[in-house]
Amino acid sequence: MLLEQNLITADMQKHSLTFWWPAECWVSVFNKLIRRYKYLEKGFEDEVKKLLLFLKGFSESERNKLAMLTGVLLANGTLNASILNSLYNENLVKEGVSAAFAVKLFKSWINEKDINAVASSLRKVSMDNRLMELFPANKQSVEHFTKYFTEAGLKELSEYVRNQQTIGARKELQKELQEQMSRGDPFKDIILYVKEEMKKNNIPEPVVIGIIWSSVMSTVEWNKKEELVAEQAIKHLKQYSPLLAAFTTQGQSELTLLLKIQEYCYDNIHFMKAFQKIVVLFYKAEVLSEEPILKWYKDAHVAKGKSVFLEQMKKFVEWLKNAEEESESEAEEGD
Secondary structure (H helix, E strand, O other): OOHHHHHHHHHHHOOOOOOOHHHHHHHHHHHHHHHHHOOOOHHHHHHHHHHHHHHHOHHHHHHHOOOOHHHHHHHHOOHHHHHHHHHHHHHHHHHOHHHHHHHHHHHHHHHHHHHHHHHHHHOOOOOOOOHHHHHHHHHHHHHHHHHHHHHHHOHHHHHHHHHHHHHHHHHHHHHHHHHHHHOOOOOHHHHHHHHHHHHHHHOOOOOHHHHHHHHHHHHOOOOOOOHHHHHHHHHHHHHHHHHHHOOOOOOOHHHHHHHHHHHHHHOOOOHHHHHHHHHHHHHHEEEEEEHHHHHHHHHOOOOOOHHHHHHHHHHHHHHHHHHHHHHHHHHHHOO
């Protein structure tokens, strides 16, 4: 330990180190020391964690300098993002010190790298979903976080946290949906729950229909025989048609469902011949309507299995077009 202190002191004296140095100079010194004496790395992180725990002992100016320095050290990999755990200290959070410090730190960090690099570092230490803990419990909301950090000039961080919360809410929705379906809960209860979650987490209907489709298809152990799986799928999906119909009230939701069906049938080889039967079932059950089906057929489909599925749908689409033309003729005659 004495040798370590002597080495640090010698290096500091060599560089005429003063506390008024800009952050870049401090970073240069710390990097040189740690590269030269690798065993200092862990000790340095521990010391920074302790410093962050006692932020109230610094003046605002000193805290700002320390925040900017810490951001640069995080950006160049000298420090691990796990040091941010110290900012979740109850007293620091309660008095607003943690959030204010985080603003300067993240500005410095993002300025050196970008939000994607910052997000990657946070994910590695499982801190990507903990940023709202920088605020007291009564202020831990996406709205408050977004307002605070956007006003501080960190819109990209606000958007990142909002996206993280949305992803988390969608995963939780799918998990709960699967549990409700497994229990055999009434569709009216499931629909009510989903609509409440949509409103609470601002999840659009096209996203929700994709989640419901995935949940519905995951509740069954599908037959391995291609000639039997189509019959099994039709029986299963007919049962869930009322649930799916409740969340295809928009054309975009219907298109999303069509694309989900296409991708599922392509990714699960036994369903390749079932695509047209599923679409026709949903048309008859009023889950899907003419216009989205025709749009999907014309130009909204994806490349996966395109030729196979378009060929399957050819006759049905022709029938839809003829039915549409007949309806238009009858309407004109009525006028």
